[in-house]
Amino acid sequence: MDYQQLIEEVYREVQAENLKGKVADYIPEIATVDPNQFGIALVDLKGNLYGVGDYLTPFSIQSISKVHTLTMVFHRFNSKLWSRVNVEPSGNPFNSIAQLEYENGIPRNPFINAGALVITDALCSKFENPLEQISAFINEIAGCDCVRINQAVMNSEKNNAARNTALAYFLKSYNNFENSIEEVLDVYFSHCAMEMSCVELAKTFSFLANDGYSIYANREILSESHARRVNALMLTCGFYDEAGEFAYKVGLPGKSGVGGGVAAVMPHKFSIAVWSPELNEKGNSVKSIRALELLTDKLAFSLF
């Protein structure tokens, strides 16, 4: 399969469809990006890179960083941490608070905001400088010094933090929060405000297509069985209340962010990152999802 030709074809067809959505505006700084940008990068397991469109332009990875932070604590899978967060799809918006109350402060999964806050809290308990550790980890698995935290995006989210702050207090009221709320939120907003290009992001997901082994870090990042579990979580929970539709249409484990990025993996073949800022009403990028749907259609295979 000629991957370059494949992604160019997908790119052209998606552009011709002229799909429309809405750039996330609850983080005002994100709303300032040019909505017409669109890029695709694919990285195979030998490290060959393929790209089209704005695949070298950095963008805000937002919730996609929740896969990286989860990976950093995953070896504690059998430990106490996993009584603090579940592994079930939520069927609710990413920032929903309702479910947290009737499930006694245990978030449904690590990818909704409440669950990701628990993971960031665990990183704050584990490390003296959690943000430095997160950046160093992502740089290592990307094989380059590519992580940049966009301070304007970070401040913009911090100044519009009512919902996430409420979630954190709610977790605390159920004793499911160990550190200071301000500290954890700062680390959370900062890792969400990391910027990367499609090609850098695809590299950071490569280990998940490769049974947990990173060809960039030259080491096992997760055991094969843990890598499979992170992929299972992405498949069932990576797109919030659109996870079922993504599995149905695309059939790959993936994770979206409100910056318009989607990263996905085809186990044993490649990782891919697609970016386009306009989102549907579920907070997922319209063009990125359509591109991945066309891609697996043309490849005529997915996980299934």
Ligand SMILES: NC(=O)CC[C@H](N)C(=O)O
């Ligand atoms: N889905 C997302 O990308 C949401 C991330 C964003 N930083 C938030 O907490 O709201």
